Amino acid sequence: MPPLIAEILEANRHYVAGQPTIPQAATPTKGLAVVTCMDVRIDPLALLGLSLGQAHVLRNAGARVTEDVLRSLVISQQALGTRAVILMPHTGCGVLGLDVGKLRPLRGDAGEPPRPLDFHPMDDLAAALAEDLRLLRGSPWIGQDVEIHGLILDTAEGSLLYPGL
Amino acid sequence: MPPLIAEILEANRHYVAGQPTIPQAATPTKGLAVVTCMDVRIDPLALLGLSLGQAHVLRNAGARVTEDVLRSLVISQQALGTRAVILMPHTGCGVLGLDVGKLRPLRGDAGEPPRPLDFHPMDDLAAALAEDLRLLRGSPWIGQDVEIHGLILDTAEGSLLYPGL
Numbered sequence: 001m002p003p004l005i006a007e008i009l010e011a012n013r014h015y016v017a018g019q020p021t022i023p024q025a026a027t028p029t030k031g032l033a034v035v036t037c038m039d040v041r042i043d044p045l046a047l048l049g050l051s052l053g054q055a056h057v058l059r060n061a062g063a064r065v066t067e068d069v070l071r072s073l074v075i076s077q078q079a080l081g082t083r084a085v086i087l088m089p090h091t092g093c094g095v096l097g098l099d100v101g102k103l104r105p106l107r108g109d110a111g112e113p114p115r116p117l118d119f120h121p122m123d124d125l126a127a128a129l130a131e132d133l134r135l136l137r138g139s140p141w142i143g144q145d146v147e148i149h150g151l152i153l154d155t156a157e158g159s160l161l162y163p164g165l
Numbered sequence: 166m167p168p169l170i171a172e173i174l175e176a177n178r179h180y181v182a183g184q185p186t187i188p189q190a191a192t193p194t195k196g197l198a199v200v201t202c203m204d205v206r207i208d209p210l211a212l213l214g215l216s217l218g219q220a221h222v223l224r225n226a227g228a229r230v231t232e233d234v235l236r237s238l239v240i241s242q243q244a245l246g247t248r249a250v251i252l253m254p255h256t257g258c259g260v261l262g263l264d265v266g267k268l269r270p271l272r273g274d275a276g277e278p279p280r281p282l283d284f285h286p287m288d289d290l291a292a293a294l295a296e297d298l299r300l301l302r303g304s305p306w307i308g309q310d311v312e313i314h315g316l317i318l319d320t321a322e323g324s325l326l327y328p329g330l
Contacts, residue, residue, distance in 0.1 A: 004197075004249055005314055005327050011214020012325045020211065020323050026259055028205045032169075038221040038237055040193050046185065049176020056203040059224040061237035068233030071282050072203055072226035078268050079259050084169055094191055094244050103243050106308040114305035117236050140279035143271040149170055158185050160177045162170050 023053030026080060030054040033076045036088040037063045037095075039155065044088070047158050056082060062095030063088055064120040065132035074141050083146055085136060088160075089129055090153035095122055125152060130165045188218030191245060195219040198241045201253040202228045202260075204320065209253070212323050221247060227260030228253055229285040230297035239306050248311055250301065253325075254294055255318035260287055290317060295330045 001009075023029075033056040036044050044050075044057050056076045058069055065087065076082045098121040105114035122128035129150045136148050152161045166174075188194075198221040201209050209215075209222050221241045223234055230252065241247045263286040270279035287293035294315045301313050317326045 001327060001329075002312060002314060004251075004312060005316070008213050008251070008316070009325060009327060012212055012323075015212050015214060016322060016324045020208070022208075022321060022323055023206050024321070026204060026206065026257065033203070038198070038223045038241065039191060040218045040221060041188050041191065043185070043187075043217055047177055047180050048173050049180060052208055053205045056205060057224055058203045059222055060233050061240040066233040066236070067282065068225050068231040071231070071284055074268055074282065075226040075259060075263065075284065076203065079263060086169075086173070092191065094240060098240065098244060103239055105305040107305040117232065117239065117306065119236055119240065140270040140272045141282065147167060147169060149167060151170070151173070156187060156189070157181060158177075158187055159181045160174055162166060162174060164166075 025053070028055050028080060028082050031081060031083045032086065033058060033073055033082045033084070034086045034088060035063050035065070035069055037061065037090055037093055039090060039093065041155050042090060042153065047153070047160070056080070062093055062120060062122060063090070064095070064128070065135045066120060070139060070141055077143065077146060085146060085148045087129060087132055087150045088153055089125055090155045091125065092155045093125070095120065096125060097123060126163055126165070129163065133165055190218070193220050193245060193247050196246060196248045197251065198223060198238055198247045198249070199251045199253060200228050200230070200234055202226065202255055202258055204255060204258065206320050207255060207318065212318070212325070221245070227258055227285060227287060228255070229260070229293070230300045231285060235304060235306055242308065242311060250311060250313045252294060252297055252315045253318055254290055255320045256290065257320045258290070260285065261290060262288060291328055291330070294328065298330055
């Protein structure tokens with residue numbers, strides 16, 4: 001077993017031994033899905049004042065609205081009943097000003113030729129959020145009754161700004 | 166301001182007033198990225214024995230390896246230095262046995278015709294995990310030096326199984 005996995009399984013045994021409170025139901029009790037970044041500094045539920053059980057949490061690089069986010073939100077809404085979405089990008093995000101030209105396939109000798117990837121870089125947080133809100137609000141996959149809001153997280157402070165987009 | 170946003174901003178003011186400990190650096194100190202599901206019952210860092218600052222957390226419907234996950238992992242690895250990935254799907258996932266035929270565009274009258282979405286459904290957790298591990302391990306975008314492991318989460322217990330895939 002890889003050392004990383006052995007270490008995690010040991011930590012997990014301690015977690016389980018502590019008899020954590022785990023919700024029984026898969027349905028988000030606040031009917032909410034939150035989309036935020038994978039960034040290590042973000043504690044999504046805590047900073048939103050939410051608990052386990054209340055909201056789906058989606059996370060990727062930059063909190064961008066990709067096809068995967070749309071896919072996940074359709075499942076969240078149509079299979080698990082959510083009716084609100086909050087997009088929550090954050091200051092100091094690694095995707096802000098990302099030089100995508102430096103991102104490269106690392107195994108040119110692999111059998112399949114590398115498929116190009118859209119890295120969804122952004123130069124301006126509010127502009128990217130506005131674009132992503134527009135994408136979601138305009139998607140035929142999302143019902144008109146779904147609330148879609150944007151919040152900007154000040155990463156260092158943990159505080160939220162509502163830009164009214 | 167929408168009532169949902171007012172409620173969240175009020176809760177966020179309490180969170181900030183409590184002076185939460187927020188890591189300063191964006192670089193994951195354990196060099197790790199975890200991919201798991203958006204499910205409301207999952208507390209990813211706690212069950213892995215991790216703290217804020219240690220690992221990127223990526224979440225979508227089903228913990229599937231989509232193009233967005235690959236995009237985010239390339240940024241995680243090449244811009245933020247991670248060198249290990251853990252894929253962590255879970256029992257009782259909403260994507261298991263999902264009837265994708267029931268998922269439908271909701272605004273047929275919208276201007277743009279709805280683009281079909283691949284919902285990445287799965288019938289068997291271990292088989293889906295094996296497929297996703299294979300996708301990542303075979304991707305030319307991922308370096309040979311990156312450790313890629315799979316763990317299966319027992320959702321109700323919070324316990325982890327290492328299937329050795």
